[in-house]
Amino acid sequence: MSAPFIITLDGPAGVGKSTLARRLADHFEIAYLDTGAMFRATAWKLGKGAWDWKNETIEAALQNLEFTLSGSGSNSTLSLNGIALTNEIRTENVGMWASNMAKITAVRNFQKTAQRNIGTTTSLVAEGRDMGTVIFTQAPCKFFLDADLKERARRRFNQLEEMGKPAELDELIEQIKARDDQDRNRKVAPLKPAEDAIIVDTTKLDINGVFERLVSETEKKHL
Numbered sequence: 001m002s003a004p005f006i007i008t009l010d011g012p013a014g015v016g017k018s019t020l021a022r023r024l025a026d027h028f029e030i031a032y033l034d035t036g037a038m039f040r041a042t043a044w045k046l047g048k049g050a051w052d053w054k055n056e057t058i059e060a061a062l063q064n065l066e067f068t069l070s071g072s073g074s075n076s077t078l079s080l081n082g083i084a085l086t087n088e089i090r091t092e093n094v095g096m097w098a099s100n101m102a103k104i105t106a107v108r109n110f111q112k113t114a115q116r117n118i119g120t121t122t123s124l125v126a127e128g129r130d131m132g133t134v135i136f137t138q139a140p141c142k143f144f145l146d147a148d149l150k151e152r153a154r155r156r157f158n159q160l161e162e163m164g165k166p167a168e169l170d171e172l173i174e175q176i177k178a179r180d181d182q183d184r185n186r187k188v189a190p191l192k193p194a195e196d197a198i199i200v201d202t203t204k205l206d207i208n209g210v211f212e213r214l215v216s217e218t219e220k221k222h223l
């Protein structure tokens, strides 16, 4: 059996990573790994304020968590302890909890092991903040997506509305800015493009155009 093929998709909140990752996974008939959802589910499960716990307490709690990925394309299902993740983790508040947890080395090490284990057996479109720089450094195809803060907040606003979780646009701009600043400036695995990543600014591009570009760049790598 040939080694799994990994496409990495990194970038800040609301840049369109999830939509594009799902479409790419459907197109290439491989699984979609939403690592942001893993951090969100971890924060949700441990609860608000867990980022202030003692290291040993966090490490002990992490031992009770097991992530699995099943299915393919946009039907890929990420589960925590056998239960599929739901939209409950999708609010901007839980996003900030996830960002707070994501600063902690023990949490990042735990996620690294879980994510690499999944990528050892499964071809993936892996979406997150450090997929190209830390987790799947060997991936032949790395993308870093970016867009203006206001445009990203507008996209997230629409996404939350579609999920039946409406938010205030101005508040979202503030929340996303705070979260990005924290993700870009943390000591461990900060959000940044890998040296060999293709950087795409999607502010003025329509999603279909970006998708076609990612497909053609991936095809050049002989998938």
Ligand code: DC
Binding pocket: 013, 014, 035, 036, 037, 039, 040, 095, 096, 098, 099, 102, 127, 128, 129, 130, 131, 179, 183
């Ligand atoms: O992609 P998202 O908005 O669902 O991610 C939620 C938070 O999780 C994000 O603000 C930072 C953290 N995260 C991370 O540190 N590394 C990843 N690979 C994915 C997410």
